[in-house]
Amino acid sequence: MATIRDVAQIANVSVATVSRVLNGSSKVSDKAREAVLKAQKELDFVLNANARALAHQDSETIGVVVSDLSDPYFGLMVKYCENAARQSGNSLIVTQGFHDEQREIMAIDNLISRNCRGMIVHALRIDDEKLSHYMQKVPTMILINRTLKGFEERCLNIDNVSGYYLVGQELIKKGHKKIAFVGSSHTIADAAERLEGLKKALLENDIKMDESLIVLREPYLEGGFDAASELIEKMQQGHKFTAVACYNDYLAAGTMARLTEAGYKIPEDISVVGFDDLYLARCTNPPLTTVHHPVDQIACLAIEMSIALFKQKHIKKNHFDISLVQRKSVRDLSVAN
Amino acid sequence: MATIRDVAQIANVSVATVSRVLNGSSKVSDKAREAVLKAQKELDFVLNANARALAHQDSETIGVVVSDLSDPYFGLMVKYCENAARQSGNSLIVTQGFHDEQREIMAIDNLISRNCRGMIVHALRIDDEKLSHYMQKVPTMILINRTLKGFEERCLNIDNVSGYYLVGQELIKKGHKKIAFVGSSHTIADAAERLEGLKKALLENDIKMDESLIVLREPYLEGGFDAASELIEKMQQGHKFTAVACYNDYLAAGTMARLTEAGYKIPEDISVVGFDDLYLARCTNPPLTTVHHPVDQIACLAIEMSIALFKQKHIKKNHFDISLVQRKSVRDLSVAN
DNA sequence: TTGAAAGCGCTAACAC
DNA sequence: GTGTTAGCGCTTTCAA
Numbered sequence: 001m002a003t004i005r006d007v008a009q010i011a012n013v014s015v016a017t018v019s020r021v022l023n024g025s026s027k028v029s030d031k032a033r034e035a036v037l038k039a040q041k042e043l044d045f046v047l048n049a050n051a052r053a054l055a056h057q058d059s060e061t062i063g064v065v066v067s068d069l070s071d072p073y074f075g076l077m078v079k080y081c082e083n084a085a086r087q088s089g090n091s092l093i094v095t096q097g098f099h100d101e102q103r104e105i106m107a108i109d110n111l112i113s114r115n116c117r118g119m120i121v122h123a124l125r126i127d128d129e130k131l132s133h134y135m136q137k138v139p140t141m142i143l144i145n146r147t148l149k150g151f152e153e154r155c156l157n158i159d160n161v162s163g164y165y166l167v168g169q170e171l172i173k174k175g176h177k178k179i180a181f182v183g184s185s186h187t188i189a190d191a192a193e194r195l196e197g198l199k200k201a202l203l204e205n206d207i208k209m210d211e212s213l214i215v216l217r218e219p220y221l222e223g224g225f226d227a228a229s230e231l232i233e234k235m236q237q238g239h240k241f242t243a244v245a246c247y248n249d250y251l252a253a254g255t256m257a258r259l260t261e262a263g264y265k266i267p268e269d270i271s272v273v274g275f276d277d278l279y280l281a282r283c284t285n286p287p288l289t290t291v292h293h294p295v296d297q298i299a300c301l302a303i304e305m306s307i308a309l310f311k312q313k314h315i316k317k318n319h320f321d322i323s324l325v326q327r328k329s330v331r332d333l334s335v336a337n
Numbered sequence: 338m339a340t341i342r343d344v345a346q347i348a349n350v351s352v353a354t355v356s357r358v359l360n361g362s363s364k365v366s367d368k369a370r371e372a373v374l375k376a377q378k379e380l381d382f383v384l385n386a387n388a389r390a391l392a393h394q395d396s397e398t399i400g401v402v403v404s405d406l407s408d409p410y411f412g413l414m415v416k417y418c419e420n421a422a423r424q425s426g427n428s429l430i431v432t433q434g435f436h437d438e439q440r441e442i443m444a445i446d447n448l449i450s451r452n453c454r455g456m457i458v459h460a461l462r463i464d465d466e467k468l469s470h471y472m473q474k475v476p477t478m479i480l481i482n483r484t485l486k487g488f489e490e491r492c493l494n495i496d497n498v499s500g501y502y503l504v505g506q507e508l509i510k511k512g513h514k515k516i517a518f519v520g521s522s523h524t525i526a527d528a529a530e531r532l533e534g535l536k537k538a539l540l541e542n543d544i545k546m547d548e549s550l551i552v553l554r555e556p557y558l559e560g561g562f563d564a565a566s567e568l569i570e571k572m573q574q575g576h577k578f579t580a581v582a583c584y585n586d587y588l589a590a591g592t593m594a595r596l597t598e599a600g601y602k603i604p605e606d607i608s609v610v611g612f613d614d615l616y617l618a619r620c621t622n623p624p625l626t627t628v629h630h631p632v633d634q635i636a637c638l639a640i641e642m643s644i645a646l647f648k649q650k651h652i653k654k655n656h657f658d659i660s661l662v663q664r665k666s667v668r669d670l671s672v673a674n
Numbered sequence: 675t676t677g678a679a680a681g682c683g684c685t686a687a688c689a690c
Numbered sequence: 691g692t693g694t695t696a697g698c699g700c701t702t703t704c705a706a
Contacts (some may be wrong), residue, residue, distance in 0.1 A: 001452075003683055014693045019685060029691060044474060049450040050396065051683035053387040054698045068416060069431075072616075075412040079405060082433055091447050094406075094431040096419055110428050113386040115338075137381060221619055253620040260622055279409075282558055283590040285597055285622035340699055351677045356701060366675060388699035391682045 002043040010039035022047055053115055062118040062303060063111030064094045065104065072278050073295070074122070077144075080299035081120060088307055090117060101125040108134055118306030120144060120299075124188050140309040142302045145190065154309075156302055158293045158320050160193035161200065164245070166291060166324040167273050168201020171243050175333030176271060178241040180213035180234075182227040182251045191216075191247055194275065198245055213241055217251065224254020231255075232262055242270060242333065249274035249281045252288055256329070267331035277325050286328035293322045339380040347376035359384055390452055399455040399640060400448030401431045402441065409615050410632070411459070414481075417636035418457060425644055427454060438462040445471055455643030457481060457636075461525050477646040479639045482527065491646075493639055495630045495657050497530035498537065501582070503628060503661040504610050505538020508580050512670030513608060515578040517550035517571075519564040519588045528553075528584055531612060535582055550578055554588065561591020568592075569599055579607060579670065586611035586618045589625055593666070604668035614662050623665035630659045 053059035066074035097104035217223030246252035252274030274290035281288040390396035403411035434441035554560030583589035589611030611627035618625040
């Protein structure tokens, strides 16, 4: 592979001049610049990023850890991260934690060893102590969807309580009083917060939740399918409900599939609500009423905050817009069918 | 940030010894090893990957370019790539081309500058000439979903013709003779190949396609929705059809949504078939009959081939299993309803 | 088994 | 404007 020396030789200038040209320094004569550019083209030369990072003490790179890129939610997030990073002249490097503590640690260590300017981390498995350690060691590290005590300023979360409060309000407004909840079996704060938001809305309307209608499952399609099976049984045992509020869109999709299979019409017989507003929320039949939150805003802010910290500046957290997207999976019970 | 020198100093050995320990060389006394490991822990030290890559002339990294990580297909692919890479001791670095020639070029250049051992590239926008140039320059580069003349050995494709031939057979077997096709408006080989597979099956059964029932759209949900609108119009103009074969699952989902909205029952009135077997194929209602192809196998093989090339070895391409997944979106017309 | 030192490709301070 | 050169953090050869 050609080096900067080869270019210098061909262009008949010094390596310093080549470096200047290729880094856009102004203090170069037109003649030298041209010669360098010509030589570069001739050799099809690209500066070696590793050497650059070493000399520079800066890799112009932002590292991202997400749990699993096959989850469209993270795919979306990374997409927006790359856009934001690119805008500030950084490139992105993405690694996955795969819902496993060791993998998460490897992923973070990997990014540290690469000398990333900033780091955006979604890691739910690492324990608080280890994570705090990393937060301390890497002052540009931003946490997503997790709040770590002592580092609240660098934790970015959506307001799950408010989000699910919207769901509660919507269901109540449409006359639903008996509401089942399909939650996530993962022990993360989100799950509890969303349920809390729902309960808050119910409480404000003097509606008590039937706790036996709370079912927890792995937050994916199969989990929803399975949860719905359990709910159907409960219904047959006398625990009636007119709506199922789900932790996320996957669970909602699974729930809908199972209910449909069992002969229930959605939303005529049972209403279903999701959370996240993924692409698939528009693919279900009926299209899913769900909560939208701005992955793009979160990604952008995370990148910006991280870069600001790198420059010893500070950006304050702001509030993320969160809203209910009304599609067709909720029936208005106050209207005759 | 601590360096290898700091570790050496604390452990009271030379940097060479530290390097040996940290790289697992056997020629180190237990005493020295322990001292180094202790110092490492004390400093929370990780070797600098950039410096390592520079000295080593090898970054132990595989680069991947995909078009857009928010597309679950690529999310899946990258997931499997990282697993395969990790297994051979490499880490992965992912960049996106965003369906844009300049971005694709930037993505590839970025990976080149990072001295990746191997490269897996999905780039449909770069023209053949430029891409050939890259293939020549980077002998470990593997192409996905694109065949480039002169580099067939390093191009990995699924057999679209056979895949869609399966769809044709299935539809014909179930009594469908009038079949519409919703294709991709992107000018990539895949689109033509899938249609070709369908036509092949039809031809073998002496069925002629109504060419006016071929509609091309952006290969996403909205495209399918839009395509279905056009098809509905055509139907009203007398171009009847009993099934819609779609280029991919997104188009199928959109098609189903639009048809349902217009009052058609699926599959009772019209059957729909997709391609790719994405997660969402199981979220639609009814669940989508579609073609499954092994993203995991392709990803794995791509990584393995690339690594083999890096070691100056060769792995031959093999055939990828492709199969029809029968769900509920196709009606058997030979059976009374 | 260990250490000294050259060198990987680049940047930037300094001298001209 | 330009060139020389030290040094970024690491690996590896060579000598001890």
